[in-house]
Amino acid sequence: MVEEQQNNPLHGLKLETLITELVNCYDWKILYAALKLECFNLNPSIEGCIKFLKKTEWAREKVENFYLYRYKRMPKAVGDQFDLKPRERGFAAGIVPRKPMELTFESIARMHAQAAENFEANRNTNGPRGAGKHQVNRKNTGYDDRAGASAPKNSYRRDGDSSSKPSRSVSSDPSNPWGK
Structure with a gap:
């Protein structure tokens, strides 16, 4: 893996150098448009x-x-490399970095739209939202696994009321200031 690390452009690269190279090539506004990180937008330095x-x-x-x-x-990560952090990834011998991609606000908007389209297409091929193992886990255990193992699901009204407000139960504990 040591030889592979030497072929990773991030190997030994300081964060300051990385950011400086990106800003010199693209500028703060393009970086914000592409990455949507506020550190590139509000008083960037x-x-x-x-x-x-x-x-x-x-x-x-x-x-x-x-x-x-x-x-x-660099070529996109596949297989085992996909699960690794960027600095841990390796590239085959002989693969060298190419010229930076030219980015404009229009090209970034097209990339974001394409990513959203791909996400929707992937979501639609995998069935309706929540129809995977998560739904089975919530159904069988009575707990919402997205909120953590010990968090009970919200109880919703089922008496024909179409509102999605959770039903509230009042606590009889006098030390509870919220009454829930």
């Missing part, structure tokens, strides 16, 4: 972005993926 990205792993991975696949235009 290299230092502010570094601070945010060091604290926020998902955002750092999003920027690193952008760097790999839009800026360096």
Whole structure:
């Protein structure tokens, strides 16, 4: 894996260098349009972005993926590589970064629209929303697994009332200030 890491453009790259390269190539507005991260929009600075990205792993991975696949235009991750973080991925020997992708607001809007279209198509082929294992788990256990293992589902009215407001139960505990 050490040899593969040496063929990853992120290997040994400091976050400051990564952000500087992206800003020099695209500018703050294009980065915000492409990534939708507020650190590129509200008073953007290299230092502010570094601070945010060091604290926020998902955002750092999003920027690193952008760097790999839009800026360096490396081949998309497949198989086992897809599950790895961007800095842990390796590329076959001989694969070198290409010229950065030219991005405009229009091309970014087209990419976002295509991604939304692909998401909808994938969602429609997998059946109605919530028709997977999650629905079976909630049905069988009486717990909503999206909220955590110990959180009971909200109880909804079933007496013909079409409103989706949860029914409320009042607590008889005098120490409970909310009465629930």
